[in-house]
């Protein structure tokens with residue numbers, strides 16, 4: 001049962017191809033867990049947000065209450081990237097010699113559109129949320145962007161760790177060099193300063209740069225450890241029983257496994273009924289064929305099914321009804 005997974009883990013990610021029902025199923029799982037008395041935070045990381053549409057209210061980039069025990073949040077990549085860069089800019093301006101502050105501004109303006117900037121900022125925000133959210137909520141449910149984007153995001157903590165490590169190493173080396181040069185300066189027989197800047201300022205700048213890099217390193221370590229801890233985190237792949245979503249599911253599963261992330265369940269959404277006319281019965285048979293492919297490729301992953309509903313599940317009452325269905329969803 002899908003809810004069993006939500007009971008046993010503290011972080012769930014819902015991912016899959018665009019349009020298959022990630023946001024809907026994430027909301028259903030969140031409502032079901034909240035109605036059992038757990039404090040749930042539902043976080044949308046898809047730039048094409050629709051938590052607001054689903055709950056018929058404004059959500060946005062600040063935690064707000066959606067239902068008893070249930071809070072929601074939509075991460076805005078643009079705003080997250082800007083806030084992230086502002087923070088980095090402030091840090092850089094305090095850390096760099098004053099005459100370079102124009103350079104810092106130029107660098108920051110260019111960085112906004114650098115490839116991967118939004119993802120890096122989003123990841124940092126997610127790391128923050130995982131750290132803080134586990135203190136304030138019992139369950140974090142992440143409604144993610146379509147597969148490719150999410151798979152890259154999940155591989156990113158490792159890359160960022162390596163990046164921060166590289167920066168730390170380079171920083172160590174340049175600090176060593178700085179010490180040597182400063183030493184040279186002192187020994188200059190003419191008493192001239194060989195390197196600019198005062199020693200005191202440079203040394204405390206060094207310490208602050210180091211501390212900042214180490215804080216980031218710690219944050220990515222924590223995120224990576226949380227994501228790859230199968231007792232804490234599970235990924236749920238949502239799909240429809242059609243050819244492309246099935247192929248994408250198999251691919252996403254492989255990518256997540258490579259990033260060390262446990263895929264706890266598959267949710268097959270919008271299953272066609274067999275008893276509602278020839279057209280839908282035909283589709284149901286086609287779906288069964290695709291599900292056989294899925295079962296052959298991923299035999300060990302529990303599978304749950306959600307029927308095609310006559311109405312789109314929008315609004316609290318419909319989501320509660322969906323939550324009840326999920327609680328009773330047949331699984332394998």
Ligand SMILES: Nc1ncnc2c1ncn2[C@@H]1O[C@H](COP(=O)(O)OP(=O)(O)O)[C@@H](O)[C@H]1O
Nearest residue numbers: 018019020021022023024270307308309312313
């Ligand atoms: N079981 C279902 N039956 C009928 N409509 C559904 C079902 N699940 C989702 N939908 C509808 O399908 C559309 C896509 O769902 P959504 O959750 O937004 O997908 P995603 O987040 O994967 O892009 C929405 O209009 C939603 O209301």
Ligand SMILES: [Mg+2]
Nearest residue numbers: 022023046050
């Ligand atoms: Mg969505």
